[in-house]
Amino acid sequence: MESWIGLGIQVGIPVGLLLLAYAVGSAVEGRHYRSLRARELRSRSFPVLTLRAPPADWRIEGIELVSGSVVVSLDYFKRFLAGLRLLVGGRIASYETLLDRARREAVLRVKEDAFARGCHAVINLRLETARLNRTLGSEGGTAGVEIVAYGTALKLARRSF
Amino acid sequence: MTFEPRTPREDVNVSPVHPLGEAATLVAGIALVVLPLALAVWAAVEIGVRFLPAGLEARWFADLAPDAALGGDPRREMVEALVGRLARHWEGNPYAFRAGVLPEDAPNAFALPGGVIVVTSGLLDGVGSENELAFVLGHELGHFRHRDHLRALGREAFLAVVWAALATSGVGSTLPQTVSSLAERGFSRDQERAADAFGLALLHAEYGHVAGAGGFFTRLPDAEGGVGARLSSWVATHPMSAERLDALHDTARAAVYAEEGTQTPLPATWREAAQ
Numbered sequence: 456m457e458s459w460i461g462l463g464i465q466v467g468i469p470v471g472l473l474l475l476a477y478a479v480g481s482a483v484e485g486r487h488y489r490s491l492r493a494r495e496l497r498s499r500s501f502p503v504l505t506l507r508a509p510p511a512d513w514r515i516e517g518i519e520l521v522s523g524s525v526v527v528s529l530d531y532f533k534r535f536l537a538g539l540r541l542l543v544g545g546r547i548a549s550y551e552t553l554l555d556r557a558r559r560e561a562v563l564r565v566k567e568d569a570f571a572r573g574c575h576a577v578i579n580l581r582l583e584t585a586r587l588n589r590t591l592g593s594e595g596g597t598a599g600v601e602i603v604a605y606g607t608a609l610k611l612a613r614r615s616f
Numbered sequence: 617m618t619f620e621p622r623t624p625r626e627d628v629n630v631s632p633v634h635p636l637g638e639a640a641t642l643v644a645g646i647a648l649v650v651l652p653l654a655l656a657v658w659a660a661v662e663i664g665v666r667f668l669p670a671g672l673e674a675r676w677f678a679d680l681a682p683d684a685a686l687g688g689d690p691r692r693e694m695v696e697a698l699v700g701r702l703a704r705h706w707e708g709n710p711y712a713f714r715a716g717v718l719p720e721d722a723p724n725a726f727a728l729p730g731g732v733i734v735v736t737s738g739l740l741d742g743v744g745s746e747n748e749l750a751f752v753l754g755h756e757l758g759h760f761r762h763r764d765h766l767r768a769l770g771r772e773a774f775l776a777v778v779w780a781a782l783a784t785s786g787v788g789s790t791l792p793q794t795v796s797s798l799a800e801r802g803f804s805r806d807q808e809r810a811a812d813a814f815g816l817a818l819l820h821a822e823y824g825h826v827a828g829a830g831g832f833f834t835r836l837p838d839a840e841g842g843v844g845a846r847l848s849s850w851v852a853t854h855p856m857s858a859e860r861l862d863a864l865h866d867t868a869r870a871a872v873y874a875e876e877g878t879q880t881p882l883p884a885t886w887r888e889a890a891q
Contacts, residue, residue: 481635496624536638539643539646540642543646546631548630551631552630
């Protein structure tokens, strides 16, 4: 009898933590997505392009390097889901939203950086990903990822578009 | 060149999967594969050990407890001799038993595959008479008689498969290891009762009475202050409840064993050896 209660506690605690992590994680994610959509909508007239050279008819007065960096980590629940995926393979959907948010946030920061510097467009946008290794209590695994977006911000003589 | 500002579209990079649904599907799917596999391994071991001759068992598991690992306690040979005397009353005993002493304060005893009984030095320090020790040893012999020590292998194989799956997925670290030991504890209670009955029968056959059978357990709490901690490891695998003591009495009464008798004292060198 006692051992069943003990078993219940020992299984219940991790399951409870998982559900808690899911609840907190999805609330945070929902809020972040709402913020992303609103800011993307607001800044939609600010072009961020992957072109290496500016269009010939743009009259450029100044250029600057701009960057936006986002460091994200996994929550307990996403890690659990990804762990199960390790066994059977397939899309790690729980990481897709995480990385999607990080990329969009990084690009938005590039825009915000460029806008704050009085620029009108960003070209040659690049995205890079770096894995952060865990340092304390390491058993492999990862502490998180950094996504850096960078590009060349252009100050234009007059809005050419 | 023209740039047309557009409303950003929703991302194509995110799968439209609900995380909880995915978790449920994955857990169920993995359980569906791993559990039958683990059960099959369990069943294979359970059935296999029934046909495993004791001689082969001893040979297979010889490495598990080589002579050198049986310990240098001077009481080891006396324990082994006592095991030998008790085992004579087991008709058709296929084992050549060996005994080992583990230097550890917590009183405990184990039956290892291959016919090895290991007792801790804490147990040897705690017993008050030869009869008390004989009951503990007889109990372990009971595990050999019912081949419980091999069935534990089946359980362990089952748990090993489950843990391997969990460890591969990285989920193992989120679940406490003790779940497995709890499961083991739950499994073995009936086996403990049956081993008790066998130990009692051996005790009766050797001494003509079963005095001292439960003595080690009832006496210890008085003799040692704060014994709870010391007993914990024994209790964990050998629940010695009032209920189990009652069961001992019932077994003794049903088999018409004399519960009173003169207990054989331990050799004079016993205490010296403990120092």
